[in-house]
Amino acid sequence: MEARDTRTLMIVLLVAAVVIAGGLTALIRFAIRTPGGRLTHRQGMRLVLWLGAVVPTILLFTLLVSELPAMRPLPVAPADLRVKVEGEQFWWRVTYAPPGQAPVVAANEIRIPVGRTVQFDLDGGDVIHSFWIPGLAGKMDMIPGRTNTLVARATKPGRYRGVCTEFCGLSHALMAFDVVAMPAAAFDAWLTAERRPALATATAHPGAALFAQYGCGGCHAIRGTAQAGAIGPDLTRFGARATLAAGVLPMTTANIAGFVRHPERTKPGVRMPAFPQMTDAEAIRIARYLEGLK
Structure with a gap:
């Protein structure tokens, strides 16, 4: 809803900018083509007053008053x-x-x-x-x-x-x-x-034992298993997500296996440790186990 209001404000400002630019263009054209001496000093000062002060003040004040309600946050009820x-x-x-x-x-x-x-x-x-x-x-x-x-x-x-x-x-x-x-x-x-724990069919996967063997449960939790780490992301429904590594990679077996072994290659500075001693076959088994957590 807030994004929609911002879009509406942007459209209003764009339309206003186009109108103002068009008005200025017309005024410049009029000034260039008007013969000298056609406007008196008094008429010129009145034109500057209205177009340079009164009209912009009215427009800006109207815009401010109309958009002030959009600055209030949405109300939150206890049941939300x-x-x-x-x-x-x-x-x-x-x-x-x-x-x-x-x-x-x-x-x-x-x-x-x-x-x-x-x-x-x-x-x-x-x-x-x-x-x-x-x-x-x-x-x-x-x-x-x-x-x-x-x-x-x-x-x-x-x-x-x-x-x-x-x-x-x-x-x-x-x-x-x-x-x-x-x-x-x-x-x-x-x-x-x-709220439910991970499916028993998923937790019985051969990759579950490797997950525990490499100490992944020291950082990650999977509800319904002995893995209860709280340092890293909860993986109970990992396989149901569309991406891995916080929106960086598509959820594929190869990407999961590569990230498990060498997360720093995808995310420099990440705190997750690398497992260069892990074989490709082991990484694939852990990846398939994680894919089944839905």
Whole structure:
């Protein structure tokens, strides 16, 4: 909704700029073609007063008054959904906190219901980040130790690209996310399913043992298993996401395997350790295990 209001304001300003430019062009043409002495000094001063002071003041005052309501944030009710987002180097920790229910933890992808107000509680987990969804809402800094809020409401289903707009390290430009706006009923069903542990068929995959053997559970959590790390992204529904590495790579087996072994090749400065001792076959098995987490 905020993005729509911004677009409307941009169109109004563009139309006003074109009208003003057209008026000035016509005035210049009139001044060039008008014979000297046609206007008296008094008439010239009156023309300057009206076109240089009175008319611009009225236009600017009208624009200010008409757009002041758009500067107010959307009202938030106690029953509205709250989503906590923490910026990390270089990914997004997402926690859904629906009223009266236990929180649900995810990462790098945000889902919201269409037509409902959502409050984003924004925090910087390590350094200053900035949260921006150009097609949906405004921009807000994420500062460690301080929670800023951003309120948004999607008016139609769709996928909105989000980015970090504050330099936060070597991979600042490789830190994106998607906001998926879903019909309200579909979102409620999705959030209910999101609470469940990972499927037993997925956790029984041969790659699960390798995941544990390489100590991946020290940083990552997978609900329903013994892996309960909280340093890195929660991977319980990893396979259901459209991208990996915070919006950088398509979700393919080869990309997952490559990122598991050498994350620094995709994201310079990332805190996730590399596993050069891991074989290609082992990386593929872990990748296929992670793909099954849906």
